[in-house]
Amino acid sequence: MNFWKKVMKLNRRWIFLLIALAVFIPFLKPLRLPLSITKPAKDVFDAVESIPPEGPPLLIATDYAPSTAPELDPMLYALLRHCFVTKRRVMLLALYPQGAGMAQAGLDFILPEFPDVKSGEDYVFLGYQPGVQAVVMSLGEDVRLAFPTDAYGVSLDSLPMMEHVRNYDDIALVVDLAGSSIPITWVIYAVARYGQRLGVGVTAVSAAQYYPYLNSGQFIGMLGGLKGAAEYEILIQQKGYTEARQIATIGMDSQSIAHLVILALIIIGNIAFFASKSHKKKGTSSK
Amino acid sequence: MKERKGLIIGSVILIIIFIGMLIKGEPSKNIMVWIAAILTLSIYSFLYRDNIFYKFAEHLFVGVSVGYSVSVVYQNAFIRRVFDPLFITRTYIVEGQFHILPFLAVVIPTLIGLLMVSVFTKRQAWLIRIPIAFVVGSYAGMSISPSFQANIFEQTRSTLHIALSISSFIMIFGVITTLVYFFFSKEHKGFLGRTANVGIWFIMIAFGASFGYTVMARISLLIGRMNFLLYDWLGVIK
Incomplete structure (x- = not known):
């Protein structure tokens, strides 16, 4: 059988195995390939840096589920580390039922690194509230309308950090970590209506659709997929804020090698397709 | 027969690699990590073919997801917004x-x-x-x-917002030609047809960018699981 025909009939399991090896080997033998920092990621970092320490809080919305956690968890960890190291206050909330669990898991993962950080003083976890649009809008009037208590049932009025926080006017920046179309809801109700500054961390699948909002300035910055998370990790590491294990950066070698393998497979697949097509044509013309 | 032989050889190789990693690494002592690792491997077993382990893990995932969401909504909507204000507070x-x-x-x-x-x-x-x-x-x-x-x-x-830059020009040109492609009240012939064809190129480039990001996302998910298996479960990487 012609070589290209064999390629065309290759069992797809070999391709799965090839991709698995392309991801697996760089974990065991890291290549430390260079990673450039893009402007949208730098803009998110700069926006967080511009928040005065112990001043108005950063609001992080964890609007994702475990299915997108490999991309968005590293962003949450990096943002929390950045804020806790530099004494910036954080509010966390979820507009997605499973997002509350992701936020709690993120706090459980990061808080052991910061024994001095206290709930109610340095961060407030508001939990989940149903009714996405209504919640985003009510935050513009009064946070207490949507969240009378924090996720642990403590009244917001009794939390020292919330003393001067009433609505978007008192929130320095919102960063929405989302695996869905919820960032558009934030644009419509928080940015357009209340002029709130918004940065996003999104999955790579949805990143392309959000570039128009980035271009128009409705997003002040964007972390796109695992690469966006790795860029943020590098930025906080360059500043000397953390020496913790950088989950996204470690995975970028595998990402690059897997992309090269896929590129090679696309090229080989196309050559095989056209070669077998021309072989078929030759066969019919000779008959 | 040939397929079964390949499966046996593949399974033996995987078991040898797994035992080697268990000996070389520092496997987790947390039972939940072991359960998560076994479920991850059960899901990936679908790449070979559909099987009972995959079906079990898939059904468990769907059930747990729905159950968790229902309980969170019940607690945060019904209990917090209706039951507590009426009967407790x-x-x-x-x-x-x-x-x-x-x-x-x-x-x-x-x-x-x-x-x-x-x-x-x-x-x-x-x-x-x-x-x-x-x-x-x-x-x-x-x-x-x-x-x-x-x-x-x-x-x-x-x-x-016209700025004197190439990217600004490309964007305006792309928007106009793409909009022309979606103008269906006149047949796409002559100048209109050629403009619409340019619009198709812009749409294809957008699809290409979207596909590239999708590939990146899928690989990221595999990286996430690989990191979990090698770091959290087997402890063979730092």
Whole structure:
């Protein structure tokens, strides 16, 4: 059988195995390939840096589920580390039922690194509230309308950090970590209506659709997929804020090698397709 | 026969690699990590073929996801917004006095919401129109104006913001040619046809960018699981 025909009939399991090896080997033998920092990621970092320490809080919305956690968890960890190291206050909330669990898991993962950080003083976890649009809008009037208590049932009025926080006017920046179309809801109700500054961390699948909002300035910055998370990790590491294990950066070698393998497979697949097509044509013309 | 032979050889190689890693690494002592690792491997076993381990893990995932979401919504919506104000904190009783407005503010939305379950009855199913009309009406009222502002006016303004740069020119050119492609009131012939063809190229480039990002996302998910298996479970990487 012609070589290209064999390629065309290759069992797809070999391709799965090839991709698995392309991801697996760089974990065991890291290549430390260079990673450039893009402007949208730098803009998110700069926006967080511009928040005065112990001043108005950063609001992080964890609007994702475990299915997108490999991309968005590293962003949450990096943002929390950045804020806790530099004494910036954080509010966390979820507009997605499973997002509350992701936020709690993120706090459980990061808080052991910061024994001095206290709930109610340095961060407030508001939990989940149903009714996405209504919640985003009510935050513009009064946070207490949507969240009378924090996720642990403590009244917001009794939390020292919330003393001067009433609505978007008192929130320095919102960063929405989302695996869905919820960032558009934030644009419509928080940015357009209340002029709130918004940065996003999104999955790579949805990143392309959000570039128009980035271009128009409705997003002040964007972390796109695992690469966006790795860029943020590098930025906080360059500043000397953390020496913790950088989950996204470690995975970028595998990402690059897997992309090269896929590129090679696309090229080989196309050559095989056209070669077998021309072989078929030759066969019919000779008959 | 050939396939079965390949499966046996593949399984033996995987078991040898796994035992080697268990010896070389520092496997987790947490039972939950072991369960998560076994479920991950069960899901990936689908790449060879559909099997009982995959089916079990898939059904478990769907069940747990739905169960978790229902319990979170029940706790945060019903208990926090209805049960607690009515029976525990009694927000409608201030200084021993009953206040009708805070009471109705909880009861009326609850009753409207309960009409949603009328769909399960044949005779009263029409009642579901009331909560649906309420939701559609209120959300349309809330969102029409800011949606136009965010998705039409702002996007048009940023597109027409002409700067003397190549990227600005490409963007305007791309928007016009793509819009021409979606203009169906005249046959795409001559100048209109050629412009629409250019629009197709821009659409294809957008699809390409989207596909590239999708590949990146899927690989990221595999990286996440690989990191879990090698770091959290087997402890063979640092």
